[in-house]
Amino acid sequence: MESFIKDYDKILKRQRNLETDDPLDRLIAVVNEAKEKIRADPSSVKTSLATLDSSLSAVSNGISEEQKELQSALSKYSKTIDKKFTGDMMGAINPHAFDNKEKMLRNTIAMHFIRQGNFEIGDTFAKASRCSEAGLEVSDSMRNQFMEMFDIVAALKENNLEPALEWATRHRSGLEKRSSTLEFKLHRQRYLQLLEAQQLLEAIAYARKNFGSSGSRHTQEILRLMxxxxxxxxxxSSPYADLITSNTNSDIQHMFTRDFCSLIGLSCDSPLYVSVTVGTQAMPTMIKMASIIKAKKTEWSQQSELPPVEINLTDDTKFHSIFACPVSKEQASEENPPMMMVCGHVVCKESLQKxxxxxxxxxxxxPYCPSELVASQAKNVYF
Known part of the structure; x- marks a missing residue:
């Protein structure tokens, strides 16, 4: 995408240059110049008109060349987009991917609506798709928990910290186990709200009451706050202006959502959202791989496996380190963990046993160096 953005910026810059130096203004300026010469010296009509004709031709040719360059750049940019983003995605799609998995897919969609706060839509979808008949209905407790979460987020958007502070206090032990700083961030924000409201004594009293438990972890920040x-x-306009940045509230909302979901054993984003996001990022690579396989008239696997190609994901879709055994090409798991040999090379346990x-x-x-080894010297590696 970076190359497309750079090319687009070049075209946009060229177009703006043309708009700044308007071709019509240039033509009008040439005509006005000839007009002034004729008015000053009526006997120079012929020479002035001849000069005007040649000047108009020169300006017109220049304008034509500039427009041609812009049109050529636009045409190349359009062809590059068409070449890079093919419209035919069917070659990379497996139409049988969800065979015998319809129930799970329906429940995932219903759960996604619930996790987005669209409770009525989620309930309607679950009812229409008969999730309850399949034993996949979203439990009332789970639904109530997300209703509480969205109520607190709505309060945070209105700069009302009380519901979030009450929740953080009730779940202090769980948050401490996660080393979460949510409760301190909430108290910090409330303290700054009191200062901005010119309530100095109330702010100092609030800090004395609530900052003590976080003193060991946030000493320097508490000193700056005071x-x-x-x-x-x-x-x-002070050296502490960074304490009241405009995105503080949105950061707290995200932190609260993440910690809330974590305490009930769920990820911050719904599985459907993550799957669609990762699938979108992987689609260009998969389309290219499918076209290569089609051109060679072969198949990668008879078992509906994905080909071993590297897909670059964004940081927010990377949840843990992944190790693929260089011998078997299989991904490591709890049953088949990575093992580091004395020479420093790492293979999966099953490959080591073979x-x-x-x-x-x-x-x-x-398999990668001349060292002779024994399996008993290999150690389990944790990424």
């Missing part, structure tokens, strides 16, 4: 009270009437022929004392050669 010092910024000196600039209560002009914090935005190399040592099932004997922990059997000496074998590392």
């Amino acid at each position: 010092c910024c009270s000196i600039y209560m009437h002009r914090i935005e 190399l040592c022929r099932g004997s922990s004392s059997y000496r074998f050669k590392c």
